Amino acid sequence: xxxxxxxxxxxxxxxxxxxxxxxxxxxxxxxxxxxxxxxxxxxxxxxxxxxxxxxxxxxxxxxxxxxxxxxxxxxxxxxxxxxxxxxxxxxxxxxxxxxxxxxxxxxxxxxxxxxxxxxxxxxxxxxxxxxxxxxxxxxxxxxxxxxxxxxxxxxxxxxxxxxxxxxxxxxxxxxxxxxxxxxxxxxxxxxxxxxxxxxxxxxxxxxxxxxxxxxxxxxxxxxxxxxxxxxxxxxxxxxxxxxxxxxxxxxxxxxxxxxxxxxxxxxxxxxxxxxxxxxxxxxxxxxxxxxxxxxxxxxxxxxxxxxxxxxxxxxxxxxxxxxxx
Amino acid sequence: xxxxxxxxxxxxxxxxxxxxxxxxxxxxxxxxxxxxxxxxxxxxxxxxxxxxxxxxxxxxxxxxxxxxxxxxxxxxxxxxxxxxxxxxxxxxxxxxxxxxxxxxxxxxxxxxxxxxxxxxxxxxxxxxxxxxxxxxxxxxxxxxxxxxxxxxxxxxxxxxxxxxxxxxxxxxxxxxxxxxxxxxxxxxxxxxxxxxxxxxxxxxxxxxxxxxxxxxxxxxxxxxxxxxxxxxxxxxxxxxxxxxxxxxxxxxxxxxxxxxxxxxxxxxxxxxxxxxxxxxxxxxxxxxxxxxxxxxxxxxxxxxxxxxxxxxxxxxxxxxxxxxxxxxxxxxxxxxxxxxxxxxxxxxxxxxxxxxxxxxxxxxxxxxxxxxxxxxxxxxxxxxxxxxxxxxxxxxxxxxxxxxxxxxxxxxxxxxxxxxxxxxxxxxxxxxxxxxxxxxxxxxxxxxxxxxxxxxxxxxxxxxxxxxxxxxxxxxxxxxxxxxxxxxxxxxxxxxxxxxxxxxxxxxxxxxxxxxxxxxxxxxxxxxxxxxxxxxxxxxx
Numbered sequence: 132x133x134x135x136x137x138x139x140x141x142x143x144x145x146x147x148x149x150x151x152x153x154x155x156x157x158x159x160x161x162x163x164x165x166x167x168x169x170x171x172x173x174x175x176x177x178x179x180x181x182x183x184x185x186x187x188x189x190x191x192x193x194x195x196x197x198x199x200x201x202x203x204x205x206x207x208x209x210x211x212x213x214x215x216x217x218x219x220x221x222x223x224x225x226x227x228x229x230x231x232x233x234x235x236x237x238x239x240x241x242x243x244x245x246x247x248x249x250x251x252x253x254x255x256x257x258x259x260x261x262x263x264x265x266x267x268x269x270x271x272x273x274x275x276x277x278x279x280x281x282x283x284x285x286x287x288x289x290x291x292x293x294x295x296x297x298x299x300x301x302x303x304x305x306x307x308x309x310x311x312x313x314x315x316x317x318x319x320x321x322x323x324x325x326x327x328x329x330x331x332x333x334x335x336x337x338x339x340x341x342x343x344x345x346x347x348x349x350x351x352x353x354x355x356x357x358x359x360x361x362x363x364x365x366x367x368x369x370x371x372x373x374x375x376x377x378x379x380x381x382x383x384x385x386x387x388x389x390x391x392x393x394x395x396x397x398x399x400x401x402x403x404x405x406x407x408x409x410x411x412x413x414x415x416x417x418x419x420x421x422x423x424x425x426x427x428x429x430x431x432x433x434x435x436x437x438x439x440x441x442x443x444x445x446x447x448x449x450x451x452x453x454x455x456x
Numbered sequence: 457x458x459x460x461x462x463x464x465x466x467x468x469x470x471x472x473x474x475x476x477x478x479x480x481x482x483x484x485x486x487x488x489x490x491x492x493x494x495x496x497x498x499x500x501x502x503x504x505x506x507x508x509x510x511x512x513x514x515x516x517x518x519x520x521x522x523x524x525x526x527x528x529x530x531x532x533x534x535x536x537x538x539x540x541x542x543x544x545x546x547x548x549x550x551x552x553x554x555x556x557x558x559x560x561x562x563x564x565x566x567x568x569x570x571x572x573x574x575x576x577x578x579x580x581x582x583x584x585x586x587x588x589x590x591x592x593x594x595x596x597x598x599x600x601x602x603x604x605x606x607x608x609x610x611x612x613x614x615x616x617x618x619x620x621x622x623x624x625x626x627x628x629x630x631x632x633x634x635x636x637x638x639x640x641x642x643x644x645x646x647x648x649x650x651x652x653x654x655x656x657x658x659x660x661x662x663x664x665x666x667x668x669x670x671x672x673x674x675x676x677x678x679x680x681x682x683x684x685x686x687x688x689x690x691x692x693x694x695x696x697x698x699x700x701x702x703x704x705x706x707x708x709x710x711x712x713x714x715x716x717x718x719x720x721x722x723x724x725x726x727x728x729x730x731x732x733x734x735x736x737x738x739x740x741x742x743x744x745x746x747x748x749x750x751x752x753x754x755x756x757x758x759x760x761x762x763x764x765x766x767x768x769x770x771x772x773x774x775x776x777x778x779x780x781x782x783x784x785x786x787x788x789x790x791x792x793x794x795x796x797x798x799x800x801x802x803x804x805x806x807x808x809x810x811x812x813x814x815x816x817x818x819x820x821x822x823x824x825x826x827x828x829x830x831x832x833x834x835x836x837x838x839x840x841x842x843x844x845x846x847x848x849x850x851x852x853x854x855x856x857x858x859x860x861x862x863x864x865x866x867x868x869x870x871x872x873x874x875x876x877x878x879x880x881x882x883x884x885x886x887x888x889x890x891x892x893x894x895x896x897x898x899x900x901x902x903x904x905x906x907x908x909x910x911x912x913x914x915x916x917x918x919x920x921x922x923x924x925x926x927x928x929x930x931x932x933x934x935x936x937x938x939x940x941x942x943x944x945x946x947x948x949x950x951x952x953x954x955x956x957x958x959x960x961x962x963x964x965x966x967x968x969x970x971x972x973x974x975x976x977x978x979x980x981x982x983x984x985x986x987x988x989x990x991x992x993x994x995x996x997x
Contacts, residue, residue, distance in 0.1 A: 163874060164875075164882075165872075165873030165874040165877035165878070166873065166877070169873040169877045171511060172594075172915050173872040174508070174520060175518055175519065176519070176594070176893055177901060177915050177916040178914075179911075180910075181597065182594060182597060183913060218511070219650065219654065228670055229671065284706075287702075287706045292709055292710055295710065299703065299706040300698060300703050300712070301696065301712070302672060305673045305675070305694050400699050400700040401702070401703050403698040403699065403700065405669070405671030405672045405697075406671075409671060416871055416872070416873070
């Protein structure tokens with residue numbers, strides 16, 4: 132019950148922020164030259180102004196900006212995200228179609244990055260200054276500094292073109308009509324390269340954080356106490372040090388939940404995946420306000436939720452935090 | 457700085473993508489293919505790469521190659537171009553025009569059914585022409601401006617009545633693009649813009665719409681009741697949206713897709729695939745969609761109001777050099793707004809402004825714009841209107857070329873929507889560069905670039921503050937001249953007039969390119985094959 136109350140309090144506190152974000156984004160897009168009808172005209176290759184006016188009325192662009200914003204927010208209160216100009220369908224539907232792809236890709240990447248970063252970070256911290264540490268740190272720096280599209284393209288060249296092991300892109304084999312387990316495996320094969328590409332950048336960040344925070348924790352008194360009472364090295368790390376060292380990592384995951392829903396435009400473009408990142412990019416290019424604001428709104432909700440969960444996990448990891456609530 | 461750009465790119469390793477080794481088996485197959493023409497095979501799937509997604513899949517309300525490349529296999533027009541580039545009947549079988557040019561009678565094909573089983577009749581043509589082409593279809597609204605009514609004396613005759621003479625050849629050529637027929641029973645009484653059939657098209661074509669997964673693919677499958685007996689050959693067509701151009705060429709090379717058309721690949725990759733025996737890279741089959749790189753002048757600027765300055769700018773830019781070094785030689789200097797592939801109108805004159813920087817400087821001096829401090833005469837703002845990857849390259853090339861004759865150019869980079877509104881609605885530019893697309897007849901989408909009186913905000917029309925009585929008169933006369941010979945003569949005069957005055961300079965003349973796997977046959981056999989119905993295309997097992 133207290134948890135529910137806490138959640139509601141959190142949500143209420145974030146509503147003003149959400150409103151400011153949406154209004155700000157709306158005004159920002161008003162400043163960009165051209166509107167969604169211009170983008171449509173570009174797609175059509177021209178047309179007469181009467182048609183353009185007709186379409187502006189159709190998209191509700193003939194109203195002043197303030198009226199458009201008021202109309203949008205009023206619809207939002209009724210939990211209606213409006214119509215997507217690009218797809219001519221409700222924004223909620225369009226986002227729901229893209230959500231699974233993005234969640235799969237980002238979920239897999241974050242999990243891989245989190246697990247890999249944790250293990251590598253611990254190893255580097257344990258072997259500080261020796262060759263494993265140097266190797267891991269160098270690799271981490273390389274992953275961090277390399278643009279992900281290049282990783283992706285090189286992955287395609289090597290594994291798809293030269294070796295022919297993995298598909299060069301797409302979410303699944305189009306029109307193969309796979310169902311059940313075959314389809315799951317097919318999607319998994321398609322997601323190997325994009326997941327790796329995206330995970331490497333995150334992994335580099337996580338292993339740096341993990342290494343630093345392990346080093347800090349290992350020098351604390353309670354670790355010395357644990358050793359003094361005769362615990363083995365593994366016991367010390369797993370049962371004592373890791374719990375505290377994980378706190379900054381959990382914080383980072385909470386922060387990156389927003390990135391996660393925003394999707395990765397670059398990776399989705401390179402691997403032709405229909406995720407939210409591409410959708411957000413498309414909506415900017417096509418000046419599709421409703422879709423863009425819808426993505427921001429859903430992302431914001433997700434960030435609020437995840438950060439709430441992160442708080443709960445904190446309490447589990449470090450009882451002192453829970454007690455202080 | 458003169459280097460061959462291709463070599464530079466190779467040295468930089470940018471072309472390393474896909475200089476992949478390919479197997480001896482592929483080589484023997486490629487060699488064997490050249491040997492004999494095989495019998496067409498029934499079955500198989502053709503997968504096509506597209507680099508952009510359209511909002512609407514209804515060619516009766518959206519005229520654009522991006523729509524045709526998908527929907528022309530599902531929905532059919534009244535007429536299309538045959539192998540010789542002559543209009544041939546599709547849903548129409550014959551046509552005749554009254555001597556006064558105000559009535560055109562189409563006899564329609566019998567025994568054709570829509571994909572939902574309903575019969576195709578003249579009522580569909582009447583409804584589509586009056587309610588869709590005349591009200592919503594871009595360029596169709598202008599073409600059918602004087603269409604008063606479509607009479608349907610019987611289910612297989614449609615009589616188009618015009619209040620002004622309509623040249624039959626103009627109508628036929630335009631109807632290839634602007635003559636797709638939609639089913640009346642699906643659209644009548646609904647909100648046309650919101651009709652679900654706009655994204656799940658119902659037509660009479662060789663392929664039936666199956667599904668459209670946003671951001672992923674569109675699928676169409678064989679129509680078993682197609683009116684051409686024994687066609688189509690293919691079981692299905694899949695169009696995949698692959699936006700990233702490097703990924704797109706990878707998909708082609710790994711065999712995931714077999715066709716990429718309308719320049720959906722990077723020019724560098726097209727150039728590279730030319731020498732790959734597994735693919736054909738060619739503009740054959742896309743001749744009807746010629747386009748030009750443009751340089752557009754805002755003549756409200758006092759410097760650009762002087763025709764000598766516009767001519768000087770044209771003389772200052774080495775178009776052949778640009779074509780050779782920036783776009784892999786895929787084009788030629790334009791001779792005016794009408795491309796050489798449009799044989800019915802092409803006046804066959806040389807390119808009007810040869811590269812001649814001395815002459816450019818002399819003209820600028822003569823116009824009274826002497827070099828000032830630092831050798832600069834005046835500065836101009838150039839807005840590139842992004843269409844293809846060559847547009848920003850050309851913008852930079854214009855900037856450097858004009859610097860040499862003392863004109864400073866500032867490039868303003870915007871995305872497409874921004875550039876369109878900045879140039880055509882706000883007139884906030886001095887120079888603009890983009891593409892002009894020719895659509896089979898100068899009256900469809902070409903003369904509007906020069907005819908005065910275009911309302912503010914219409915993209916790719918005369919928004920240049922420039923007007924010429926002669927050009928306006930020639931445009932109007934040619935649009936309603938019934939005699940083809942006289943029409944051709946009028947357009948020859950028109951080309952000369954707009955070349956002299958250049959409110960817009962057509963710099964290059966180009967055609968689109970396809971990259972096609974050699975496993976595909978029966979392809980690119982009409983001048984607008986990319987927008988054709990593909991009923992006779994087939995693919996090797």
